[in-house]
Amino acid sequence: MNDELHEAFLDLSSTLTGYSRFRLLGTGQADPYLSTTREAVGEEVLAELLNTYTDVHRDAGDDEKALDTGLRARILSDRLLGPVARNVIKMWFVGTWYELPQEWRDVQATRGHDSTHVVSPASYTEALLWPTIGANPPGAKAQGFGSWAAPPTIDAP
């Protein structure tokens, strides 16, 4: 795994999800999500997404508002990068890669592994959806008999 790519993907993911790098790494899903994105959209689009993010981040400096505006203008509104960025967000929150919109697929003539799929069994239990709603993943991450009598012990985002 290319370290620079890996770092940029983590930074982008952290900005897009609102979860810290520590929490993202703590899911154990950063590598599989990066691989999934690469397989679906290809090296070039992935590189363009990460480079654009790096530029936006550099231009914004410590200005949170500028970062927000830059992300919306240059990534989320972009016809090529927007759908990919939204897919990355969805993947972190629900552990599933969703097939990109037909329009995107037509333009890109994508050949990648882009069909909707759960990335791995762990990506379901580690999805950010659960800490976000303050619940444990149903059917997974057992918390012990009778634990349902007490409030969940979830670390808030």
Added chain:
Amino acid sequence: MSLRRIATVEDLQQYLHVAMQLEHATIPPYLTALYSMHPTANADAYRVIRVVAVEEMLHLTLSANILNAVGGTPDLSANSFVPVYPARLPDGEDDFEVGTRAFSRDTIETFLKIERPAVAGEDDSRFVSRDRSAGALLPAVDAHEDSLHFFSIGEFYAEIGEGLERLHHEMGEGLFCGDPARQVGPAYYYSGGAAIVEVTDASSAAAALRVISEQGEGLGGGIFDEEGELAHYYRFQQLLLGRHYQPGDEAGSPTGPALDVDWDAVYPVVPDSALDHYTEPGELQDAVTAFSRAYGDFLTRLTEAFNGRPDLLLPAVVDMFHIRDLASQIIRNPMPGRPGVNAAPVFRGLAPVEVA
């Protein structure tokens, strides 16, 4: 740790304190190896280590039951209860150390040493008398004049078993003077390795010891215990041999289904993680601190549970799952400034180190 032959109830209680320390001391190494595996890799190896770790928790609880039965007071909250890794085992094997390491062949080799079958014969040959080596062993609960070491955990428990028998012969039922309400029974301990044994007399004490010894090293030199369960030593050995044992197999020659191990699907956690590894302020340091606080609270809760509140084991189970989730999160994060090394939790409370 200095131990002498069991001659008094106090000696026996001291042995049982050490037994609890010993059972607990194996758990952080097992859990660190377990949680160092990548989330979806190594399902077989994960299961093998998890089963053994859970059985050590049963043994800890059984030791507490025996200690309570003979009028002792379990205490897991003392700072010296948890070893500083790398450490020698508290029963005195001094030819190897255990640590909290990533899952690897070397780590499994160490686990085999922890669980190695007894080899010594009867009586005195299970002891090896040596000078006390400073710092090598865990602090003594109560020092005696003789230094005695055991070759294996099995021999240590054999001495407890014989000591119990001797004292029972001398004192009769008066030996089991503990309040039965302090016993942890099946209402509060279940699906954790095997059935819990409440200890109220000589036969239940012997039954509890038998579970501990047989799960660890098999029955009478065999690889399975009375329930047909594979002993810990052989469970671990399967990982190195790449094959499951099945009934009828001889030690060292499993003939069951293949057991595939991916030794690379592992987070390279820092060996013997300690709090002073995490000096850089930030989320990782906060997480490691939160883990140790949670672990210390957990040991305090267990101490209360073993001192007349067995019902507290139910919330302690919730604690354990929370501890698992915190540990996994830490282990998947890199150590700042140390490329190729990941962080790992420290299985001890935040209490300041005791000054001798």
